[in-house]
Amino acid sequence: MDAKLEKANEALLKEFYNRYGGFWRFPEMLDYCYLVNPYFNRSKIIAEMQEFFPILVSEYPSGMSVNSKLASECWNVNPDFIIPGNGAAELIKVLMENINGIMGIVRPTFEEYPNRLTENRVVTFVSDNRDFRYTADDLIDFFERHPVDSLLLINPDNPSGNFISYEGLLKIADWCENKNIRFVLDESFVDFSDGYEHNTFIRNDLLEKFPHMAVMKSISKSYGIPGLRLGILCSADKSLIAKMKKQVSIWNINSFAEFFMQIFPKYRDDYKKACDQFIRTRNDFEIELKKISFIRVMPSQANFFFLEVLPPYKPKQLCAMLLKDYNILASACLAKKGIEPDKYMRIAIRSHGDNEKFIVAMRNIERGL
Known part of the structure; x- marks a missing residue:
């Protein structure tokens, strides 16, 4: 990727990252950046x-x-x-x-x-x-x-x-x-x-x-x-x-x-049911993510996955593609210390239906669509 495009991708991502939320203004966008329980707020x-x-x-x-x-x-x-x-x-x-x-x-x-x-x-x-x-x-x-x-x-x-x-x-x-x-x-x-x-x-x-x-x-x-x-x-x-x-x-x-x-x-029982449902969703999502060839999925006990992005992609490039082509916002970990720059990304775990949309987007990228 040339330097000009890389700079443009980073600027696009920062435009959203620097908002720190308020994404209800973009109702069609799937927020895979911020980490929120996708089930209890349905109680x-x-x-x-x-x-x-x-x-x-x-x-x-x-x-x-x-x-x-x-x-x-x-x-x-x-x-x-x-x-x-x-x-x-x-x-x-x-x-x-x-x-x-x-x-x-x-x-x-x-x-x-x-x-x-x-x-x-x-x-x-x-x-x-x-x-x-x-x-x-x-x-x-x-x-x-x-x-x-x-x-x-x-x-x-x-x-x-x-x-x-x-x-x-x-x-x-x-x-x-x-x-x-x-x-x-x-x-x-x-x-x-x-x-x-x-x-x-x-x-x-x-x-x-x-x-x-x-x-x-x-x-x-x-x-x-x-x-x-x-x-x-x-x-x-x-x-x-x-x-x-x-x-x-x-x-x-x-x-x-x-x-x-x-x-x-x-509503304590509702909360426990939401947590149990989330754990099942995470397990299903991990299985599908591991089928994508250009990411390496690290084990997680949280409501997100830390991914190593493999060639031919880089995190900033991949996150920009997800945002521009699929209206999915994910974190390219631009401000994280203690990791090699532009090598890792973090994605939230959302509902089963949303996660299916994420997997479809990744499969399309994998096929070059």
Whole structure:
């Protein structure tokens, strides 16, 4: 591909990437860039929210004390251990402002955390295998040799899809507690993992056992409601949680997000069914993706796949073709650190019907149509 065309492709992709959402303006476009549960937002919970729309749009939301209680009832934790936020993004910003010293991270990763730090405050672990797989022992061994004050782990990781088991996380959490290291666990994608109900660390007993640990969860991603802007952070470090509650704005949760938390307990079974359906969909999608000759699919326990793009294509070229010819937006991982440039892409996992459209597009590209 000549340099002029490559530059044009990158400009086209950035035009959409730099919007950071708002894709309802393009109703015919399939968004394979942002990572959202495709099934739970079909639950009757949405119909109930629609019924109350006129009231919710005209009324102020409650303050932090009420919303903390609602969040504690939704996720079964002590209200003093939990802070709801205007999406995980708000909580990441405030949390990082309260973390001192050197932070250990794994790359490639979700850069919102390290972007809040100067480079001299970041120590990076990069897996030495082509699938970007790593274990609890790999991390402990590395950070034993490269001391840090805090350790960030996104599990399942973004974009690699790497997953450390519950037992592995216990080992990391115990090691961090013994070393007086703040363990920041982002489990925004854990509900997409096999056996998800047993993989979460948002539990009072675990939070109390590891008081230096803070667990982040993006409700937007797991529950398919990014427009509501809702996330939670949990920790038995009551002083940290109390301080953060004072640092966010007085009405950091809007009325729609508050109402969602108010009625969610009635729809727990719907949510479990949505997660189970998603796992089946992911398995079906992986089988079909592996039949495409010019991509290598890495294992994933999340709601996305990390792909190595093979000759004759490159990610920017392929993503531009998908967008221009098939109205499909996928991530060419332009801003990801810790990976070779223009070699990998990440695709979301959507509904079964949408995934079929993606596969058809890839097969057409493979045949040169």
